[in-house]
Amino acid sequence: MRRKLVAGNWKMNGSLASLAELDGIGAALDPRIDVAIAVPATLIAPAAARAAFPIGAEDVHSADSGAHTGCISAAMAKEAGAAFSIVGHSERRQGQCESDADVKAKAEALRRHGMNAILCVGETLDEREAGRAVAVVTAQVRASLPEGAAGDWLAIAYEPIWAIGTGRTATVEDVEAMHGAIRATLVELLGAEPGAAVRLLYGGSVTADNAAALLHARDVDGALVGGASLTAAKFAPIIAAGA
Secondary structure, eight states, rough: HHHHHHHHESSSSOOOOGGGGGHHHHOOOOTTTTEEEEGGGGGHHHHHOSSSSSSESSOOOOSSSSSSSTTTHHHHHHHTTTTTEOOOOHHHHHSOOOOHHHHHHHHHHHHTTTTTEEEEOOOOHHHHTOOHHHHHHHHHHHHHOOOOOOTTTTEEOOOOOOTTSOOOOHHHHHHHHHHHHHHHHHHHHHHHHHHHHHHEEEEEEOOOTHHHHTTOOOOOOOOSSSSSSSHHHHHHHHHTTTT
């Protein structure tokens, strides 16, 4: 049985004062649910020292060191206290022109340093309306999947790009169909048991109002939450919805 994972992504938000929200989130923990939050690099160390749950990075470089101004390596993130990182978020794929190969290399860097990865995939609105959503997303899974992929360190987050921060959410039926396609791809690539062990998260305007329906949909093992993870008042009900 795959445990539910409710993960937050603060993106380019937060300050030292914001870390007080971690206390309220910690008070809402449920022993049946895994909870984690990725914070900006400047907050990893103080957040990890304060939180009662894993803190992660929002991105890492694929190299362990080098002339990569402004980037942080997996080793650096780990030293700061990060237990995992998000890789391949659409805001990096689109805004920073990251390729599937880049995403794969980043996930493999995390594995080298004993860290977990949440690997994001998702289609644009144009791709969905053209009937290409499943083909696009499963192609991303195939090309981004790291060597040694396994459920004990890797989760895949399906985040339709048109639903991120827009208030629009995919229907439960759409999510189940896409997660089913991702699961079938993982089973094909990894084998039946390993493919069934990787957790599949849904992300895209997840709120307290829609979390229960999404978190209990077929083949949905959790959520990757953006704006609603910034405060305990909004994030705690999502955790509770997964129980």
